[in-house]
Amino acid sequence: MKKRIFIPGPVELAAEVLAAQAQPMMGHRTPDFNAILEECWDGLRYVYQTKNDVAIITGSGTAAMDAAVSSVISAGDEVVCIGGGKFGERFPKIVSAFGGKPIDVPVEWGKAVDPSEVESAVAGSSAVAITMTHNETSTGVLHDAKAIARIARENNMLFIMDAVTSVGGEDVKTDEWGVDICITGSQKCLAAPPGLGFAAVNNRAWDVIENNSGKRGFYLDLASYRKSLKKSTTPFTPAVSLIYGLRAALSIIRDEGLENRINRHRLLAEATREAVLAMNLELFADPDYASNTVTAIKIPAGLTDDDVRGRLNSDFGILLAGGQESVKGRIFRIGHMAAVDAVDLLGLLSALEIVLAKAGHDFTRGAGVTAAQSRLADL
Ligand SMILES: Cc1ncc(COP(=O)(O)O)c(C=O)c1O
Known part of the structure; x- marks a missing residue:
């Protein structure tokens, strides 16, 4: 894989x-x-x-x-x-x-x-x-x-x-x-x-x-x-x-040009945050101070780290980061930095939806990817 x-x-x-x-x-x-x-x-x-x-x-x-x-x-x-x-x-x-x-x-x-x-x-x-x-x-x-x-x-x-x-x-x-x-x-x-x-x-x-x-x-x-x-x-x-x-x-x-690069990171981050909210997930960071290179997401009640990160890894070969220290097992983190582009992110979000749906998370399937698509159309 x-x-x-x-x-x-x-x-x-x-x-x-x-x-x-x-x-x-x-x-x-x-x-x-x-x-x-x-x-x-x-x-x-x-x-x-x-x-x-x-x-x-x-x-x-x-x-x-x-x-x-x-x-x-x-x-x-x-x-x-x-x-x-x-x-x-x-x-x-x-x-x-x-x-x-x-x-x-x-x-x-x-x-x-x-x-x-x-x-x-x-x-x-x-x-x-x-x-x-x-x-x-x-x-x-x-x-x-x-x-x-x-x-x-x-x-x-x-x-x-x-x-x-x-x-x-x-x-x-x-x-x-x-x-x-x-x-x-x-x-x-x-x-x-x-x-x-x-x-x-x-x-x-x-x-x-x-x-x-x-x-x-x-x-x-x-x-x-x-x-x-x-x-x-x-x-x-x-x-x-x-x-x-x-x-x-x-x-x-x-x-690429520094300004373009910073802009790409900002758009990817916005797309990630909008997708996550549309998937009925909660962001961990204060939205007024959200990072443009990494997004932390709360693991929804009833699901485990293994249901999300474990399945993404085993079913799709995708590695996300877990929570560290006091938030270990409570959040997972998506790094959308460096060379990550719109297609990478859409693929990841799509796989995340599949995994969440399989784990029984309550959301409208496709809503996250759709939210990200509208934002990424600006790229
Ligand atoms: C914000 C921040 N500072 C410091 C470090 C430590 O860097 P390194 O692991 O390269 O020593 C990291 C690593 O993830 C980091 O994200």
Whole structure:
């Protein structure tokens, strides 16, 4: 059976990306490889909407989160950490691991952060930074990055943002909003293979990082990435094959055009949400803050995760993501990011209807697909 993945990363890769990774190895300290890296940096600046440096780290997105926190904070530093899901809640763990003191701003899963709560947390603290996950993959919520960046700027703090499932799919205005360190990963909306993490860093953050350099960590000390960037290289042996794949993936994004790509993601997300409601299912995330790259859906009463995800997998070879931690078994998630197109989504929704009908869910068969069709006619 043909396998199809609709998870929020890793995503399916284009044939050009797969083929690129099979190219012969080359010397990583050569002008030819430096030129490939330069192409990658150009492409990354394009998707990040930044003029600043972007560190390319061998490691997944969490390595870039680790690099950002450890390069910025000193032991004892307070950091305001916005929660609301598995990934937002990962930051305080990293802060603690490096001897910092997280000040949690708890957010109910499925809801977006209220900026006034961040303002209150900041006001009573001597925090040096604010952390947030822009697009919370575990809940399907897109938080208001601009508002949080403004709070950080007004209070002379750095804003470290995890944009792992937003860069390349959502509109991420790194420079315009003033995100000081913006993190992403290769295997999500960029549609590259897993294994690379990225951190776009502005001058405000570089000043702090340079000052802290050598105090904590070594491999993920961002200061060494900056030093190498100036010489068009990386501090340590890069994952050459992954860089080949990344270059091909970024070139596909250029060909599509960032604005078109963001628009495609928005339409697919709207079609998904409208289809889900038409299938008499409930969305998990606050609709005013719904993600355009992943949609979380409540498993209806009387049905189990196995009735939905299990049957989609066994009957159609379709893999969706389940709920994580406190919502495990209560929600399922559709990743409609990267190369997913209208035909992919219509096929998935159609299969979902079959599975729901077989499980005895009460809805009008065809209603979801019809709702999606009307929305996708705009693509
Ligand atoms: C929003 C977000 N942040 C961070 C991560 C962690 O990335 P990785 O698994 O690449 O370390 C993920 C992974 O799913 C994510 O979705």
